[in-house]
Amino acid sequence: DLIRAPKECIDYVVTHELCHLQHRDHSPEFYKLLESTIPDWEKIKQKLELCML
Numbered sequence: 001d002l003i004r005a006p007k008e009c010i011d012y013v014v015t016h017e018l019c020h021l022q023h024r025d026h027s028p029e030f031y032k033l034l035e036s037t038i039p040d041w042e043k044i045k046q047k048l049e050l051c052m053l
Contacts, residue, residue: 002052009048012041 002013015037023030034041 005048005051008044009051012038012044012048016041 002010016034019030019034019037022033038044
């Protein structure tokens with residue numbers, strides 16, 4: 001359950017979805033925007049994936 005994930009993981013998911021308001025796909029521009037907001041998003045995504053096992 002996402003609600004039980006660490007706050008930084010929830011923040012990542014919300015930010016990821018908000019980035020989709022500007023970029024509908026996972027284009028390089030999408031990831032550039034995501035990284036400008038959460039520079040360590042890849043580390044947080046890995047943490048989230050481990051939490052969701």
